[in-house]
Amino acid sequence: MKSNTSFDKDPFTLGVASGDPQPDGFVLWTRLAPEPLGGGGMPSEAYEVTWEISEDLSFKKIAHSGKALATPQLGHSVHVEVQGLPADRWYFYRFQCGDAISPVGRARTTPGYDVMADKLRFAFASCQHYEHGLFTAYEHMAQEDLDLVLHLGDYIYEYRGNSKAIRQHIGEEIQSLNDYRNRYALYRTDEHLQAAHALCPWLLVWDDHEFDNNCAGDISEEESVNPEEYLLRRAAAYQAYYEMMPLRSRCMPRGPHMQLYRRIPYGRLANFEMLDTRQYRTDQPNGDKKSPLNDAARDPKNTLLGDKQEHWLMRDLIASQSNWNVLGQQVMMAPVDREEGAEKAFSMDQWPGYTHSRDRLLGFMRDRKVPNPVVLTGDIHKNWVNDLKVNFEDEKDPVMGTEFVCTSITSGGNGEQAEAAAKILTSENPFVKFFNAERGYVSCTVTPEEWRSDYQVVEFVDKPGAPKITRASYVVESGIPGAKRAH
Ligand SMILES: [Fe+2]
Missing domain, CATH: 3.60.21.70 (Alkaline phosphatase D (PhoD))
Structure with missing residues (x-):
């Protein structure tokens, strides 16, 4: 598994997404794809990806964070099922892999x-x-x-x-x-x-x-x-x-x-x-x-x-x-x-x-x-x-x-x-x-x-x-x- 990679090309070309919210969390998604139109362009190895959820856009008030794996078997996609957050709140989230940081997305828990x-x-x-x-x-x-x-x-x-x-x-x-x-x-x-x-x-x-x-x-x-x-x-x-x-x-x-x-x-x-x-x-x-x-x-x-x-x-x-x-x-x-x-x-x-x-x-x-x-x-x-x-x-x-x-x-x-x-x-x-x-x-x-x-x-x-x-x-x-x- 690779964790401290330096990327020549941005691996976050496909952006970020969230889905299927619950009262205590939601799914966070990204996929590492420096060559998005040519099979993704990642070597056939697993990569460690860090995720962070913050109450503010500057990521100073971190509410939750963790690590996930992007594997070649699933096209280096990342699905994080976040739990343990309070209900009915908005958050910002982002991912990091090696020296690359993803765009920021917004997600919310349901009431x-x-x-x-x-x-x-x-x-x-x-x-x-x-x-x-x-x-x-x-x-x-x-x-x-x-x-x-x-x-x-x-x-x-x-x-x-x-x-x-x-x-x-x-x-x-x-x-x-x-x-x-x-x-x-x-x-x-x-x-x-x-x-x-x-x-x-x-x-x-x-x-x-x-x-x-x-x-x-x-x-x-x-x-x-x-x-x-x-x-x-x-x-x-x-x-x-x-x-x-x-x-x-x-x-x-x-x-x-x-x-x-x-x-x-x-x-x-x-x-x-x-x-x-x-x-x-x-x-x-x-x-x-x-x-x-x-x-x-x-x-x-x-x-x-x-x-x-x-x-x-x-x-x-x-x-x-x-x-x-x-x-x-x-x-x-x-x-x-x-x-x-x-x-x-x-x-x-x-x-x-x-x-x-x-x-x-x-x-x-x-x-x-x-x-x-x-x-x-x-x-x-x-x-x-x-x-x-x-x-x-x-x-x-x-x-x-x-x-x-x-x-x-x-x-x-x-x-x-x-x-x-x-x-x-x-x-x-x-x-x-x-x-x-x-x-x-x-x-x-x-x-x-x-x-x-x-x-x-x-x-x-x-x-x-x-x-x-x-x-x-x-x-x-x-x-x-x-x-x-x-x-
Ligand atoms: Fe259609």
Whole structure:
């Protein structure tokens, strides 16, 4: 093990991050990578890394410190699970390896499990195709006063480089561990993404592109790929994900399996159930394209969460003491009819393709009176606010919760307000309250009385400098299901 190294090149090119906070600590993350785009550039040895947590930016009031190992087996990443800090406090943190010192990040402990916090401010985002644009949305997010950031997946895209793009992926479609490591490093060298990670703890879950487009359970999108090859690729993708994210060691992958679903309470104010709708789902029962609902989509044997995760979630929701019960997940729940007129067509890769699975979960939350269900969704590269119901086919079925869907950070390139499309979608689908096709993220202010979602957008991502515009805001009053436009 090396401890007093002198570095020719900065090993902290990927910045720092924190995640999965608790009342007495959080995860601190960094990775030693003097050559971030070329496999990391560290010799094949373990390195000792010192970490420090301070109450002040000058690191005079040290609250905690220790040593961790950066090993070649995990790409010289460092995950520190800090414990023993007081609840509901902010800290600064940094790492040191030999003569190199990392940038400084901020992290906070959550309020105690039995404390009703007055307020939580957090943002959620998804889908950040590097080739489709600049991370201006993160530049704005990093200026906000936030306690948490949720990332709902498509942190990277697996595709090969396109020489006509605004900025390029390097190489072919990624397959090996080294390919995935280099792709994450390409994204994480972005200064705005680094700044957003340094701002506060993140709660991350993946969608499909961290591995392979529209993947479902153990089945590849390209059906010619044999299952062994597919699982080897998935093992590489999962390992690189674990290495790059501020996750606890209980999430560490075992080959092609990795348990990412987990619960993070923010006192008794909000309970975040972070879900994985990719790894355990049955193959898309009715394909992964738009289609009318059919018997296959309604078949109760299909599942989007898998039995184990679904039962875990239901047990957790019954036990929850929180005022707002949040599902942080990937694909859209509301069954939006995409066809104008009497014809109907729904996206079968999303919850509508697993209709029985959705009705079972929402029905459970209604029948067990889980307080204030809020579903947060990514994946679809558009902003939506949707009323949730147990039976969407019955217009009189009461609203039981709200789904807030965030657009992409960049995926799809420059967006548009799309007012004409919004008119059609809201008239075809009475449960849709808002639709918008610009780029950005959503910031939320949560109190015991009210949830507010502000839809933050940027008008372009093909050049720097787009200002932040709050395009619309929606509020939900505690105990009264349904979002209303805030004026
Ligand atoms: Fe995406």
